[in-house]
Amino acid sequence: MMCTRSSWAARSPALRRSSHDGCTTHTLHPSTRSLPGYHPGGRVEGVGGSIRRGQNTVKLHGYFRSSTSYRLRIALELKGLGYENVPVNLLASEQKGEAFTSRNPFGSVPMLEADGRDRAQSMALLEWLDEAYPDKPLMPSDIEARYTVRELTYAIATELHAPLNLPVLKYLKNEYSQSQEAIDAWYRHWLARTLEPVEARLAQLDTGDFLLDAPGLFETVLLPQVYNARRFKYDVDAHGHIARIEAACLALPAFQHAHPDNQPDNPENSA
Amino acid sequence: MMCTRSSWAARSPALRRSSHDGCTTHTLHPSTRSLPGYHPGGRVEGVGGSIRRGQNTVKLHGYFRSSTSYRLRIALELKGLGYENVPVNLLASEQKGEAFTSRNPFGSVPMLEADGRDRAQSMALLEWLDEAYPDKPLMPSDIEARYTVRELTYAIATELHAPLNLPVLKYLKNEYSQSQEAIDAWYRHWLARTLEPVEARLAQLDTGDFLLDAPGLFETVLLPQVYNARRFKYDVDAHGHIARIEAACLALPAFQHAHPDNQPDNPENSA
Helix, strand or coil: CCCCCCCCCCCCCCCCCCCCCEEEEECCCCCCCCCCCCCCCCCCCHHHHHCCCCCCCCCECCCCCCCHHHHHHHHHHHHHCCCEECCCCCHHHHHHCCCHCCCCCCCCCEEEEECCECCCCCCHHHHHHHHHCCCCCCCCCCCCHHHHHHHHHHHHHHHHHHHHHHHHHHHHCCCCCCCCHHHHHHHHCCCCCHHHHHHHHHHHCCCCCCCCCCCHHHHHHHHHHHHHHHHCCCCCHHHHHHHHHHHHHHHCCHHHCCCCCCCCCCCHHHH | CCCCCECCCCCCCCCCCCCCCCEEEEEECCCCCCCCEECCCCCCCCCCCCCCCCCCCEEEEEEECCCHHHHHHHHHCCCCCCEEEEEEHHEEEECCCHHHHHCCCCCCCEEEEECCCCCCCHHHHHHHHHHHHCCCCCCCCCCCHHHHHHHHHHHHHHHHHHHCCHHHHHHHHHCCCCHEEEEECCCCCCCCHHHHHHHHHHHHCCCCCCCCCCCCCCHHHHHHHCCCCCCCCCHHHCCCHHHHHHHHCCCHHHHHHHHHHHHHCCCHHCC
């Protein structure tokens, strides 16, 4: 996780490739300081207390192809929050090392280092971000509309993500000796099982370019899953509403900046 | 899903067996009326608008052993919200019939019929309940404490639930021809993979009988998973903090009322 800092002119509306030195910094708040809070291996201080925000550099520990890291990148971009990108090499199992698990016992990315605390679990992170940084909200304020967003978002996050996640796919290969073809069938089976009802609900809601007026929590969670679906040759275009939302999002700089293709730890960017 | 109504003296502190006629009604608000809102197969009206609440009977469409239905039962009990229990027989695939999927395209339980709308996806439902019915909150108001609750809750809901859910287990058996022994090993593997870090985080937080001062969202999601873990002979007691929280919850009437053993559609209750 060696990391040098470089500035990224990421706030311009046009897509810019991030720097290729393995670390990207785009900090809205240039003053950093020693922060209260979390001590690896020890107690979490300040749980239940107030937080100090807006004065420190947010660090996103993630991996370019991790769909949950991709969620966080989208959310931070949509909210206009600067962050430092700290790549964690999942292929080298860096997330399972003691240096990482003492800070995040789940041994998973993303981990967000912000306001003096290390935070894990992408859905908890997204909900926290929207509460702690209420500007440019990921969800509307109306309770019914929030339910509409969360129903579809959590369908993807709770039903679909885990069966398609790398540890499960590895188990199928290593413990059950399944072929790549059988694993691909598994992958597409669960995609269909959740994306079909998501599409049906979007049709009931008669959605346009986005679930609501602008991209938010749902699009933040949908797009990484659709990216994976296309990698596995799933016919995303069979779902008209989902494909339209995907296209509308990919036209936006926030989603372009967050895309796996444009991350410094994507090997294709180190050529 | 035939259902007759009977009253249930469920608000008493002592555990009462629910009635055995296949349907339990405990209604806080006796007046029901025609409600605006959801039209199966059509548009959802009122999305983004205000809701009318507190005047209609909430109906929980669920299954006694479904862990996500169990979550909803606990939440409704903790919040003191009366509801009518409408059993959906998953073994007879009732949730996949047109009558059900036209209302809930996910074809899943729980489905909550409340305030003129059919709602699915248990985590979206729990978040909605806490926003729409803010009395007896499932989460504290402090943003940092809410993150603490959600990190552990969503670890279980997003990493652990899906790989252990019935459709996945059926796939392993039917498509991959795995033995029950191999499926049991899978089950315990994913339990350990999430419950171990949950236990580690609880130890860092030095928790007592509950994650915070009283049971809430975390316990609502934890207890059904622990119930399943014990059914699969997983050594829950190896996790001291989790086992202590389990015991403290099971001593409370809300958790007892919600328990699968005490549901009218549990076949053991129809003897």
